[in-house]
Amino acid sequence: MNMSVVVSRDAIVQRVKEELEPLPFVRAYWEGGAIGYGAVDEWSDLDLYVVVGDDNVSEGFAAVEKALSSLSPIKQKYDIGKTPMEGVYQAFYKLRDASDYHLIDLAVLQASAPDKYLEPVVHGRAEFHFRKDDSIAIPKLDRGALSQRISARLDRLEARKAMFGTFVRKEMNRRNCIEAVDLYRVVLIDSLVELLRMRHFAPHYDFKMRYLHRELPQDVAGRLQELCFVKDEDDLEAKIVSASDWFDALLGEIRSEGVARLVDGAVDRVSDG
Numbered sequence: 001m002n003m004s005v006v007v008s009r010d011a012i013v014q015r016v017k018e019e020l021e022p023l024p025f026v027r028a029y030w031e032g033g034a035i036g037y038g039a040v041d042e043w044s045d046l047d048l049y050v051v052v053g054d055d056n057v058s059e060g061f062a063a064v065e066k067a068l069s070s071l072s073p074i075k076q077k078y079d080i081g082k083t084p085m086e087g088v089y090q091a092f093y094k095l096r097d098a099s100d101y102h103l104i105d106l107a108v109l110q111a112s113a114p115d116k117y118l119e120p121v122v123h124g125r126a127e128f129h130f131r132k133d134d135s136i137a138i139p140k141l142d143r144g145a146l147s148q149r150i151s152a153r154l155d156r157l158e159a160r161k162a163m164f165g166t167f168v169r170k171e172m173n174r175r176n177c178i179e180a181v182d183l184y185r186v187v188l189i190d191s192l193v194e195l196l197r198m199r200h201f202a203p204h205y206d207f208k209m210r211y212l213h214r215e216l217p218q219d220v221a222g223r224l225q226e227l228c229f230v231k232d233e234d235d236l237e238a239k240i241v242s243a244s245d246w247f248d249a250l251l252g253e254i255r256s257e258g259v260a261r262l263v264d265g266a267v268d269r270v271s272d273g
Contacts (some may be wrong), residue, residue: 007071007098012046017129019067025253026063027111028131036124037265039214041262045103049126049134051111060108065093068104072079072097084111087113107119111135122203141203141267147260150198150205156261157191158251161244168240172233181230188243196252203270 013031020026033047035151052060068074070261072095080090087110094103109116121141164187171180193212197205201215213221227243230236254262 001228005101007095009044009046009098009102011071011131012098012102012104013048014093015071016064016067019063019070020050020060021130023063025053025059027051027053027133028128028136030126030128030131032117032123032126033105035127036120036198037211037214040098043101045101045105047105047107049109049117051109051113051116054087054110054112055112057108060241061089061091061106064106064108068093068095071095083107083197085113085115088115090272121267143260143263146203147263150202150263151259154198154218154251157194160169161187161191161247165244172240175232175233175238175271180236184230184236184240184243188240188247192227192243192247192250195247195254196224198262199250200256202259202266208225209233251266 001140020029028049028051029219031047031048032049034044035047048064049257050060050064065074074093074119075096076092076094078092078174080092082089083087083232090108092103093106108139116136118126119139120126164183168183168187170179171177171183190208193209194205196212196216197207200217200220204211204215212224215226223246226244227239230239235250
């Protein structure tokens with residue numbers, strides 16, 4: 001890890017702003033991620049978003065790289081390119097003279113991109129550094145559409161466990177512990193995490209392991225953490241049963257309470273806060 005840090009987080013954010021704001025093809029620049037939840041600490045990376053004209057994606061990356069290079073040599077670039085999200089391109093950067101934890105996660109979005117990661121309930125409250133016109137709007141969460149997506153995913157998780165749950169036990173019977181642990185994680189733990197997210201903060205049902213300790217009750221997070229660590233075959237045997245039983249119980253709770261009510265409750269809590 002870089003122990004001689006000379007470029008601060010604030011300096012990175014400000015220098016990018018100075019470079020981007022005068023450019024006519026750049027529409028907006030903001031920071032998301034941890035800052036949107038009031039959770040920035042010394043280990044937080046920088047989630048930077050830049051909106052450009054549809055034909056100016058490469059120029060957007062070049063401008064940000066020029067700004068970064070004026071502060072420090074770029075030690076590493078990890079280029080994602082076009083993401084599965086329409087109109088969204090991504091790259092990661094590390095600077096030689098900044099903390100390795102201050103990795104820059106840069107998303108360059110075309111102005112026509114339908115989802116700009118700005119819905120506050122799902123993505124937190126963006127910290128805009130500039131927004132040149134009203135075309136970059138803060139969308140309102142469609143509770144009905146979210147409930148439909150979660151309901152469909154709930155059905156899928158139930159069907160997946162019913163179909164593939166025996167795969168974990170199959171590998172245990174064969175004494176193939178490596179395969180058994182992997183299937184335990186994928187079929188049981190990952191599915192359990194999705195149900196816990198639905199139960200406790202439905203808008204983040206698909207966020208996987210991110211923010212779990214912040215969004216789950218402490219006792220629930222502790223119970224899940226215990227299931228995530230497996231010390232030997234006997235421990236795995238017991239935890240397969242525990243995770244499976246917890247999955248079934250959560251599935252029943254969610255269906256009983258209703259997905260729409262869980263969505264409304266989560267959204268209302270954020271709005272009231």
